[in-house]
Amino acid sequence: MPILSYADRIGSADGRSDRFEESIYLLDEDLTVVGLREADAPDAEAPRIGDRFFTRFPASCEELDALDRMKASISEDSLLMRAGGRPVLILFQFFARTRLLVAVVPQGDVKSCLEAPAAFADVLEAWHVQLSGESRVSGEPLDEQSYALLSKWIARMHLPLFLEKHESGNFDTEVATVAARLSHMAVLCGCRLDYDLTGFGYEPFDTTDLDLLTGTAFCVFLLAHRITRDRAVALEGSRHAHEGPILHAYLACDPVECALPEIEQLQSKAPERDDLFAVLWNPKSVLPLQLEFSFCNKEISAQNVKQRDEEKHLLPCFTTVDEKILKEYSDQKTQT
Numbered sequence: 001m002p003i004l005s006y007a008d009r010i011g012s013a014d015g016r017s018d019r020f021e022e023s024i025y026l027l028d029e030d031l032t033v034v035g036l037r038e039a040d041a042p043d044a045e046a047p048r049i050g051d052r053f054f055t056r057f058p059a060s061c062e063e064l065d066a067l068d069r070m071k072a073s074i075s076e077d078s079l080l081m082r083a084g085g086r087p088v089l090i091l092f093q094f095f096a097r098t099r100l101l102v103a104v105v106p107q108g109d110v111k112s113c114l115e116a117p118a119a120f121a122d123v124l125e126a127w128h129v130q131l132s133g134e135s136r137v138s139g140e141p142l143d144e145q146s147y148a149l150l151s152k153w154i155a156r157m158h159l160p161l162f163l164e165k166h167e168s169g170n171f172d173t174e175v176a177t178v179a180a181r182l183s184h185m186a187v188l189c190g191c192r193l194d195y196d197l198t199g200f201g202y203e204p205f206d207t208t209d210l211d212l213l214t215g216t217a218f219c220v221f222l223l224a225h226r227i228t229r230d231r232a233v234a235l236e237g238s239r240h241a242h243e244g245p246i247l248h249a250y251l252a253c254d255p256v257e258c259a260l261p262e263i264e265q266l267q268s269k270a271p272e273r274d275d276l277f278a279v280l281w282n283p284k285s286v287l288p289l290q291l292e293f294s295f296c297n298k299e300i301s302a303q304n305v306k307q308r309d310e311e312k313h314l315l316p317c318f319t320t321v322d323e324k325i326l327k328e329y330s331d332q333k334t335q336t
Contacts, residue, residue: 094211097215209296
């Protein structure tokens with residue numbers, strides 16, 4: 001699972017050959033599945049897009065009440081609960097910004113370790129995990145191997161969400177943190193990421209709240225995992241006077257008439273937050289699906305500005321960096 005930085009603000013990550021001992025499901029506020037990445041060897045039939053998650057994994061009233069309390073709280077902790085007779089980890093970290101949740105259903109050895117979670121309460125507390133009523137099950141202390149396995153697994157689930165600062169000798173902390181979060185998220189979703197963030201420039205920006213970045217990235221990478229030919233995403237950073245830092249995502253897929261449920265809510269809710277989320281199709285490109293979105297909190301003076309010059313708000317679909325990325329992907333496609 002290489003995560004590489006080739007040069008200042010340029011790098012890649014590739015999770016396509018990783019082994020996944022869990023399935024992840026993107027849920028909307030009504031707990032309907034809108035995106036997914038299955039485990040390599042799922043031990044039961046999985047819900048599909050459009051299914052209600054808790055129809056496939058029934059939970060008791062007590063467990064659903066715990067879920068509702070977490071949804072109504074301001075906590076960004078995750079919830080380990082019981083559903084379908086098994087442990088399920090619910091990620092809330094970006095719920096407040098996107099109204100989207102992620103449900104993680106572990107398999108194999110990880111699932112076995114989670115059957116008695118009270119035995120490793122210190123690991124859960126360190127990684128922002130709360131226990132539901134039915135998950136407060138005590139058991140024999142884990143052996144060293146199981147303890148290490150579980151610690152590594154929870155860290156892999158949470159690292160893209162809670163990584164606050166990523167120090168790097170090659171480029172500044174803000175951009176390094178964004179790049180690291182995106183890289184770990186792509187790997188978790190089983191995708192390849194190639195990024196060029198040189199377009200952010202060198203003006204500092206706020207990375208204390210990256211909930212929108214992680215939530216949007218989760219949606220984009222799960223979309224890429226489902227519809228792209230090579231499960232790859234090219235990301236380019238740029239700056240816009242009103243929006244601040246912008247990310248442009250390019251996906252190699254055939255133009256589709258069907259809905260794109262992974263990103264529908266982001267697109268519909270963005271105007272309510274005065275954020276940008278645009279979907280563009282360029283059928284002549286080798287990467288025809290192009291998304292552009294903002295991800296940082298705006299300055300107070302720039303928030304809730306509903307009357308904008310639409311001509312100034314339009315962002316270019318192609319820049320010099322875009323053409324370079326497109327050419328690289330075109331060359332790769334020709335070689336293969």
